[in-house]
Amino acid sequence: MMPVLVSICIPCYKNAEKVKRLLESIRAQSYTQFEIVLTDDSPDDTVKDMVLSDFADLQIRYFKNTPSLGSPENWNRAIALANGEWIKIMHHDDYFMHPQSLQRFMDHTGSGASFIFSDYTYIYLESGKQEAALFPEKSLKDLLRNPMLLNANNTIGNPSVILVHHSLKEVCYDKRFVWKVDIEYYIHLIKKGAKLQHIRENLIAVGMSETQITSSVKLNPDYELPEALLLLQLYGFDNLNNIVVYDAYWRMFRNMHIYDIETVKQYAKGDWGKAIEHLLRSLKKCNPDRLKKGVYSKAKMLQSFVGRPRH
Structure with a gap:
């Protein structure tokens, strides 16, 4: 039997050197039945010129976005153009850790799963520090029962660590999200009935940098609050x-020092529900200095949770 075709989708914006590192890691893969779909949001031809001069042997399907689409619409375009039975999105900050990485993903495609993900390693680009990220296998059943647990802790990781079957192509990254766009995508896939398979191997290097979008939106109420409300609405x-x-929402408001619904609605208008209003009233009654201490905050959260209005 012929090996199954996998589409490696690379949505990129500038950063030709990082794209080059990713493409070199793809060129080194032992599994070679793949296509590369590269959708380019760059304002110039730096990425295109590099691809044509250094990677002609990979027969990359290159597409220039005019005008640029932005995230996550660029991700969606790359996926929409994919021809493979399996889709492997790879962001340009990330790369395959070793030549067998793609093969190890493909080894699990016969398991009946439609959503496969691996452990990975953070690579801190400024310092060179590395940190392994391991999925807690025992939490998989809880995650399948309630995928909103990902809002508390994204234990799966960023999109570069996943492989999805083409039957899930209709599920897109929601352009209303920036900070929680991958979390919402995973929740949506699980709600659609995606069957999950975890690979207990570090197969992907995830590049971390101070210039990434996440560094500018984390704990920014202009992003966090509208997205937190939208997740509840969806x-x-x-x-x-x-x-x-509940604790995830408690910690979000606590860390942003927002304790009343009027302030919340300045950033995200809409009905937050009685439970959130109760949570905020509970936070407002707390000693703000003591909230910095985990034991005090946790005890007050538990007390608030027990007394919450039920939905």
Whole structure:
């Protein structure tokens, strides 16, 4: 039998050197039944020229976005153009850790899963520090029962660590999200019935940099609050009956020092529901200095959770 075709989708914006590093890691793969779909949001031809001069042997399907699409629409375009039975998105900050990485992903495609993901290693670009990220296997059943747990802790990781079957192509990254766009995508896939398979191997290097989008939106209420509300609107306020999800919202408001619904609605208008209003009232009654201490904050959160209005 012929090996199954996998589409490696690379949505990029500038950073030709990082794209080059990623393409070199693809060129080194032992599994070679792949196509490369590269959608370029760059304002110039730096990436295009590099691809044509250094990687003609890879027969890359290159597409220039005019005008540029931005994230995550550039991601969606790359996926929409994919011809493979399996789709492997790779962001240009990231790369395959070793020549067998893609093969190890493809080894699991016969398991019946449609959403495969691996462990990975953070590479801090400024310092060179490396940090392994391991998925807690025992939490997989909980995640399948309530994918909103990902809002508390994205244990899967960024999109470069996943492989999805083409039957899931209709699920797109939601352009209304910036900070939680990957989390919402995973929740959507699981809600659509995607069957998950975890690979207990570090197969992907995830590049971390101070210039990434996440560094500018984390704890920024202009992004965090509208997206936090939209998640509840999309997937149900009853998720707040789960203590882990409730705690995630507690920590979000606590860390941004926002304790009243009037302030919240300055950033995200809409009905936040009785449970969130109760949570904010509970936070407002706390000693703000003591909230910095985990034990005090956790105890007050538990007290608030027990007394919350039920959805």
